[in-house]
Amino acid sequence: MFCYQCQETAKGQGCQIKGVCGKEASTACLQDLLIWVTKGLSQVTQALRKEGKQVPKEINHLVTGNLFKTITNANFSDQDLLASIEKTIQVKEDLRRQVSKQEGLFGPALYQEKDKQALLEKGAQVGVLSTKDEDLRSLRELTIYGLKGLSAYTKHANVLLEENEEIDLFIQDALVATLEEKSIDDMVDLVLKTGHYGVQGMALLDQANTRAYGHPEMTEVSLEPRKNPGILISGHDLRDMEMLLEQSKDSGVDIYTHSEMLPANYYPAFKKYPHFVGNYGNAWWKQKEEFESFNGPILMTTNCIVPPKESYKDRLFTTGAAGFPGCKHIPGEIGEEKDFSEIIALAKTCPAPEKIEEGSLVGGFAHNQVFALADQVVDAVKSGAIKKFVVMAGCDGRQKGRSYYTDFAQALPKDTVILTAGCAKYRYNKLNLGDIQGIPRVLDAGQCNDSYSLVLIALKLAEIFGLDSVNDLPLVYNIAWYEQKAVIVLLALLSLGVQNIHLGPTLPAFISPNVLKVLVEKFHISPITSVQEDLDKLIY
């Protein structure tokens, strides 16, 4: 195996024996093969479309679903990955028969192995290192990781029955492009185009979420459990949240969010459920302790799963793209009602969650809510009460060095406001950093995909202040990344021309020195340094 797609990759270079995330070598090879056969399927859909033939939307969903399954910490199940590989080859073969001009098809488009051992061996040959040139490899992987993040967001929109076929076409074309010999310049263009579609993907999801559940609004979220048994729901899938709330109402079981599901508390449609209590715990990587003390069942709707301890493994359920061997998976395709009754029944037999925190936190500052506060915000900027906005979106992770973000947030002068989204916020959202004339100093827009809100807010501020570019705003970026959803957020920002992004806690291992040079020249990206040095650079 060789995997370097996340920030915690071994030695900052690549996991080669087993993933730091807990991924086995066999799983890594199957994920590589799943990507490869999905490229093959995309070659076929591209060929069909060139011949003017229709490709059903279920095929688009298969492509995005496959990519989603290979995101860091999403699916650890060899069985599930094998089934996806077999299905993809089967579907691809069925479609290939409809292609009139077969001459252009090669490699994965023609692959139709069935034997498990042979599949594993193939997986070991078609991974990251099969591209020999370091820079081409870097740009291909950067594209693929962006596509993985984009697929996850697209999928979340699809489950709410929103589609944008243009995005699917791009994903498939871009997958095919990573099989072709392209120049470095063409690949840089492809990376930026991926970012452009990243913006479209986040916009689609924003539209899907707000149409279905209303606009997030300023909300005080309780951090304290009640006395009833509970179910903890984690990940990003709001449709799963809705189904769970609906099916568990009047059952005597309470519902709590964990990690990236916290923003569900901000949506009007979910507030009407009296058994939806609040949030329990912190970012994904603290789940080993927090799932233990929660006492009740946990539903993982997406990444980030940490291989569970035996003590709670039988209480851990997965659904959607998530999977873990030995944990029960709740099935349900797009448009289908999932059945969470087993989880609810199990909850009733469990003790109530143990209290691990006190008080509450405030969030819900997505674009609509911030626009509603625009006059207040603009006055505070004009009077000098707010001197700078600091975008600190992205992910949290286990690495010790991430305490930098807590220290940075704490050291920021009192006339700065943090704009955040994603699980990165857990490093500072409980610090009580106060407010500026009633505007909280930490404005949480929501999940990592709600970084889209931060973009809209920046554009709105630029418009109000009559500026030509968001780069002229008193707004700086200090972004933390961990996995591939953060990659698409980053590429989206770059495609919008955002300059001077500070990225940490370390730069991606998959960015080669030459590709980094391009990013620095074009966008002035830089790594974080020390809190003081970065404050000097960004704030003072």
Ligand code: FSO
């Ligand atoms: Fe975090 Fe995990 Fe949202 Fe990620 S929970 S790390 S970028 O999956 O998706 O912010």
Ligand code: SF4
């Ligand atoms: Fe290593 Fe990250 Fe890949 Fe897991 S996802 S194998 S930790 S690089």
